[in-house]
Amino acid sequence: MAERSFYITTPIYYVNGRPHIGHAYTTIAADAIARWHRLDGRTVRFLTGTDEHGQKVLEKAKERGMDPKAHVDDMVRHWKAAWDRMEIQYDHFIRTTDPHHIACVQGVLQRLYDAGLIYKDTYTGWYSKSVERFWTEKDLIDGKCPETGQPVEEITETNYFFKMSGFQDRLVAHLEANPGYIRPESRKNEVLGFLRRPLEDLCISRPKARMGWGIEIPFDTEFVTYVWFDALLNYVSGVGYPDTDDVLWNTFWPVDFHLIGKDILTTHAVYWSTMLMALDVPLPKCMYAHGWWMSNDGSKMSKSLGNVIDINLLADEFGVDATRYFFLREIAFGADGGFTYDGFLTRYNADLANDLGNLAHRSLSMSTKWLGDQAPAYGEVGEAEEAMRELAGVAYREYRTAIEGLQYNKALTALWGLVKAGNKYIDTEQPWRLNRDGSVERLRTVMRTVQEVCAFVGVLLLPVMPNKAKELLGKLGQDERQARDALSALAALEGGPVSFDRLEGNPLNVGDPLFPRFRELPPRIAKLFEAESEPPAPPTPKPQVPKPSPDSDTITFDAFKKVQLRAGTILSAEKHPNADKLVVMKVDVGEERPRNIVAGIANRFAPEDLPGRKIVVVVNLAPTKLRGVLSEGMLLAAGGKEVVDLVTVDAEPGEVVR
Ligand code: MSP
Numbered sequence: 001m002a003e004r005s006f007y008i009t010t011p012i013y014y015v016n017g018r019p020h021i022g023h024a025y026t027t028i029a030a031d032a033i034a035r036w037h038r039l040d041g042r043t044v045r046f047l048t049g050t051d052e053h054g055q056k057v058l059e060k061a062k063e064r065g066m067d068p069k070a071h072v073d074d075m076v077r078h079w080k081a082a083w084d085r086m087e088i089q090y091d092h093f094i095r096t097t098d099p100h101h102i103a104c105v106q107g108v109l110q111r112l113y114d115a116g117l118i119y120k121d122t123y124t125g126w127y128s129k130s131v132e133r134f135w136t137e138k139d140l141i142d143g144k145c146p147e148t149g150q151p152v153e154e155i156t157e158t159n160y161f162f163k164m165s166g167f168q169d170r171l172v173a174h175l176e177a178n179p180g181y182i183r184p185e186s187r188k189n190e191v192l193g194f195l196r197r198p199l200e201d202l203c204i205s206r207p208k209a210r211m212g213w214g215i216e217i218p219f220d221t222e223f224v225t226y227v228w229f230d231a232l233l234n235y236v237s238g239v240g241y242p243d244t245d246d247v248l249w250n251t252f253w254p255v256d257f258h259l260i261g262k263d264i265l266t267t268h269a270v271y272w273s274t275m276l277m278a279l280d281v282p283l284p285k286c287m288y289a290h291g292w293w294m295s296n297d298g299s300k301m302s303k304s305l306g307n308v309i310d311i312n313l314l315a316d317e318f319g320v321d322a323t324r325y326f327f328l329r330e331i332a333f334g335a336d337g338g339f340t341y342d343g344f345l346t347r348y349n350a351d352l353a354n355d356l357g358n359l360a361h362r363s364l365s366m367s368t369k370w371l372g373d374q375a376p377a378y379g380e381v382g383e384a385e386e387a388m389r390e391l392a393g394v395a396y397r398e399y400r401t402a403i404e405g406l407q408y409n410k411a412l413t414a415l416w417g418l419v420k421a422g423n424k425y426i427d428t429e430q431p432w433r434l435n436r437d438g439s440v441e442r443l444r445t446v447m448r449t450v451q452e453v454c455a456f457v458g459v460l461l462l463p464v465m466p467n468k469a470k471e472l473l474g475k476l477g478q479d480e481r482q483a484r485d486a487l488s489a490l491a492a493l494e495g496g497p498v499s500f501d502r503l504e505g506n507p508l509n510v511g512d513p514l515f516p517r518f519r520e521l522p523p524r525i526a527k528l529f530e531a532e533s534e535p536p537a538p539p540t541p542k543p544q545v546p547k548p549s550p551d552s553d554t555i556t557f558d559a560f561k562k563v564q565l566r567a568g569t570i571l572s573a574e575k576h577p578n579a580d581k582l583v584v585m586k587v588d589v590g591e592e593r594p595r596n597i598v599a600g601i602a603n604r605f606a607p608e609d610l611p612g613r614k615i616v617v618v619v620n621l622a623p624t625k626l627r628g629v630l631s632e633g634m635l636l637a638a639g640g641k642e643v644v645d646l647v648t649v650d651a652e653p654g655e656v657v658r
Contacts, residue, residue, distance in 0.1 A: 049094030054227030379441030477506030590654015
């Protein structure tokens with residue numbers, strides 16, 4: 001395989017249902033790494049597709065009263081549409097009903113049969129429809145399928161078998177000699193554990209009389225191929241096999257990564273590896289088994305339980321890019337994760353609206369307001385800027401190593417270290433103060449440094465959030481070609497700082513916020529919970545809590561809870577044009593746009609004392625005009641009529657105060 005090529009696959013998905021977040025998870029992960037390598041100049045092949053044969057699909061077709069081929073043709077539309085929606089840039093979408101794939105499967109069967117590696121036998125076993133495979137008596141748990149807990153059926157049948165048992169020792173030796181073959185490490189140990197028991201031969205056919213929806217066995221037309229034997233071969237038929245002179249084959253095999261869920265590890269690690277050994281085809285470089293997304297209560301997501309998360313709903317309400325970001329950032333690839341909408345909202349607001357969105361918006365709006373609509377030239381560059389450049393170098397190296405090892409959350413955490421440092425740098429350097437003091441040189445340096453941070457982050461985010469990253473780069477006057485150049489410049493960097501020299505003179509465009517903040521779950525999602533909530537309990541006698549008299553100042557906790565308090569940083573302040581006691585401020589409360597807040601604090605504070613102070617703001621007060629100037633919130637202060645101090649808090653803008 002050419003050194004600069006990269007081949008990645010997802011499982012091919014059963015077309016007995018529509019895609020949900022579990023499927024989207026693998027596919028987004030594959031897309032992100034494929035995009036990364038493309039951006040990095042590699043020739044990439046990203047293969048995904050649909051698994052269209054077998055009993056489950058046939059039953060679904062019957063349920064819909066459709067011919068199986070008509071059913072699969074219809075279902076494929078949903079899968080392709082979902083991947084288009086999620087911005088999945090696959091290079092090829094394979095279907096196991098494709099003629100080339102069928103020919104490949106039949107060619108392989110014939111070859112293994114001719115080589116004496118496939119034989120006919122009569123077998124009795126416990127068949128689980130839910131996973132389309134036979135189990136032995138001792139595999140069963142309480143007489144049920146050990147994987148799904150579904151009932152199994154004892155079946156005696158004549159079938160064809162692949163001599164898988166003969167490859168056991170070779171497989172164990174391969175796993176031991178190649179520690180990176182199955183990842184994460186814990187999964188490799190699981191497979192080795194499985195291989196401690198003698199490996200049996202694999203039943204690779206189904207009699208047509210029982211289940212006819214599959215690829216016909218070329219040497220016995222009474223049988224079709226077992227769906228897993230058929231499906232696994234997609235990984236090679238998708239790059240030209242069995243034509244080993246094919247340019248695709250020579251460019252891309254052996255595959256770099258098979259991404260799979262942990263539930264399909266055995267079929268890959270054992271069936272697929274031994275099939276390849278039998279065919280004398282080099283083994284994959286790595287099979288990476290990721291964890292599962294569980295529903296809120298820790299149970300598996302399933303249609304019948306009605307707890308499947310709709311990927312389109314997330315994309316509609318929060319955007320495709322935020323959805324992609326969430327899945328890659330929230331949990332380690334390999335671990336299980338519990339999905340909740342609240343968790344999604346929290347992650348969105350913290351990382352996207354507050355950290356990244358705020359950094360971009362602040363750096364662009366302050367810069368265009370005070371320095372014009374081009375990225376400024378640096379003034380003198382000091383220690384703080386050198387530190388940001390060093391940090392970017394560190395973030396780049398950590399990001400690269402992590403993403404290439406499919407540790408997406410680690411890669412994004414490294415990048416966010418820089419985003420947060422960018423926000424902190426603004427807070428420390430206080431550009432509003434520099435502007436007020438007329439320190440234009442220094443102001444240019446600070447604004448430019450933050451813009452370079454944004455552009456740097458934008459490039460590295462292209463694989464994860466392709467549209468938002470492009471939008472961010474666009475705001476800084478960068479296109480994708482420049483982003484690609486920037487990445488090669490980074491790749492050439494052996495170590496040390498990033499030079500931050502890309503943007504001078506670029507047109508800046510503040511535009512709309514990248515990630516508008518959500519105060520609460522979007523109505524379409526909130527409604528799901530209303531529908532699910534329990535019917536109201538029968539009325540119970542109310543405890544005798546003394547009621548506040550109508551003229552009392554006491555309020556209930558529920559009433560107090562309505563007051564939303566947040567941390568804010570004063571960005572600028574000036575005297576009120578029409579009132580001596582009032583000060584007019586711009587306050588960053590973690591939103592894309594600072595709030596205008598008018599407060600009666602002039603008796604105690606001169607406007608120039610205020611920028612940079614970290615205060616507490618009531619953010620859900622109805623906006624009002626105070627002596628003709630709009631006030632969009634209220635700050636908390638101590639003192640009666642005469643203010644003695646501001647209530648301050650050492651927290652990032654937007655942090656909830658309670
Ligand atoms: N058709 C087989 C794969 C054949 S590959 C040669 C199959 N299809 S599937 O549609 O049932 O599942 C495909 C993938 O989705 C599996 O990797 C599975 O782990 C993954 N997921 C299904 N539900 C999931 C979650 N809730 N969470 C994460 N991934 C999950 O198996």
